[in-house]
Amino acid sequence: MDFSLNEEQQSWQQKARKFAREEIAPISLERDRIADPLRTFDWEIIRKGSKLGFRTAVVAKERGGHGIDFVTQALVMAELAKGDSAISKTFSQCWKWSHLIAAVCSEEQKERFLKPFLADDTYVLGYGLTEPSAGSDNRLPPEEDPKAGLKLRAERRGDEWILNGDKVFIANGSVAKLFFLTVRTNQNAPLREGTSMFLVPSDTPGFRVGKVFNKSGWRFYQNAELIFEDARVPHTNLVGEVNGAFQRRDGDTTGDAMFGSLELAANALGVCEAAWEQALLLVRTRKEGGKPLKDQQRVQLKLNRMRMLTEALTSYVLRSAWELDRNIPSENASLAMNLSTDVIQEVTELNLDLHDTVEPLNPAAEKLVRDSIIWSHLAGDTVQRLRVARRLAG
Ligand SMILES: Cc1cc2nc3c(=O)[nH]c(=O)nc-3n(C[C@H](O)[C@H](O)[C@H](O)COP(=O)(O)OP(=O)(O)OC[C@H]3O[C@@H](n4cnc5c(N)ncnc54)[C@H](O)[C@@H]3O)c2cc1C
Numbered sequence: 001m002d003f004s005l006n007e008e009q010q011s012w013q014q015k016a017r018k019f020a021r022e023e024i025a026p027i028s029l030e031r032d033r034i035a036d037p038l039r040t041f042d043w044e045i046i047r048k049g050s051k052l053g054f055r056t057a058v059v060a061k062e063r064g065g066h067g068i069d070f071v072t073q074a075l076v077m078a079e080l081a082k083g084d085s086a087i088s089k090t091f092s093q094c095w096k097w098s099h100l101i102a103a104v105c106s107e108e109q110k111e112r113f114l115k116p117f118l119a120d121d122t123y124v125l126g127y128g129l130t131e132p133s134a135g136s137d138n139r140l141p142p143e144e145d146p147k148a149g150l151k152l153r154a155e156r157r158g159d160e161w162i163l164n165g166d167k168v169f170i171a172n173g174s175v176a177k178l179f180f181l182t183v184r185t186n187q188n189a190p191l192r193e194g195t196s197m198f199l200v201p202s203d204t205p206g207f208r209v210g211k212v213f214n215k216s217g218w219r220f221y222q223n224a225e226l227i228f229e230d231a232r233v234p235h236t237n238l239v240g241e242v243n244g245a246f247q248r249r250d251g252d253t254t255g256d257a258m259f260g261s262l263e264l265a266a267n268a269l270g271v272c273e274a275a276w277e278q279a280l281l282l283v284r285t286r287k288e289g290g291k292p293l294k295d296q297q298r299v300q301l302k303l304n305r306m307r308m309l310t311e312a313l314t315s316y317v318l319r320s321a322w323e324l325d326r327n328i329p330s331e332n333a334s335l336a337m338n339l340s341t342d343v344i345q346e347v348t349e350l351n352l353d354l355h356d357t358v359e360p361l362n363p364a365a366e367k368l369v370r371d372s373i374i375w376s377h378l379a380g381d382t383v384q385r386l387r388v389a390r391r392l393a394g
Pocket of ligand 1: 126127128129130134135136137139140168169170171172218223374376377378379380381382383386
């Protein structure tokens, strides 16, 4: 297989590398240290990245975006994440929902929502699925039970839908200008048959942001509570059919649907590379018991394992992206995400172990470990393992 990159791919990769090194990395630790989760966010870095195309990178060229392919998306994400995993995720969260707009919205909705998104450097996107009493069961719902899964409900009144309920942990929740929202439109049907999707702008009457959640890792990233009290959403913001939110994407292995997995695997790759750089700097410059760290066998074994796992993940991420660019049906992006959860956690732990011998709890090494723990939670890693195994077993 040919892994060489074309000129456009190399140029985006270089641009992302420069931005991560010069703009993202210098603010990473200082943002991470801010105690109040509402104040960790920085609009300046979003504006700067947006001007370079990192917010709108995946919107099709004919619609005014950059239309980068999946290999480029993986490369850019890995580079940005090397600077800071959570800042890069704020950008790629916009890619994820740009993919969804392309895949499921009507022409009229694309026109209406992509225009302001493309024009405004601070127009960030989000998606509300999770609720206080519904997380994994939204992703792997019991087939027959109408009580399982999300509860936020919408009732039709003329040309509007009236929404009541709460969403929690929603990424970009306190900063997004537009949300996709999955809501119950039939309380008596199981989740797959009673749920609809809406586009909900942040200035919707009856909608407000509640608390921003405090997290041990990804502290820049805003995970917020969304509160709907008789919120009024026009019928024209319904995406697809009433009660059709889940059926629409079932079994979809196109790039638009699989991007969420590719994105996380590529982001993990960037974190592994950051851990590797930290480890190399340490072992080349520090001694223990009078002997350079790099000359000690136990250190060499750790370095070997860090590199081996990172290279394996690199290959899997690029292969998955290459397949998505060619519309090759496969579970590889999902599996690469699961692999990335294991790899990022082991590689960042190894880096912290290496540091601990000479610099206990080095803040930069410790941050990478905290960030890596997010992979076990954010997109239902365990549930995805079950879902993929079920699909493969038939
Ligand atoms: C950083 C971050 C960003 C997020 N962004 C968003 C967002 O933008 N939008 C959104 O809607 N949600 C978002 N979430 C929420 C996320 O989707 C949920 O946390 C996730 O679905 C798990 O739900 P839960 O936290 O309620 O855990 P639970 O569902 O209570 O699960 C707890 C544990 O049990 C395991 N488990 C659950 N069911 C099973 C099963 N059947 N078999 C085996 N193990 C099982 C899970 O894997 C998990 O380890 C985000 C979360 C985080 C941490």
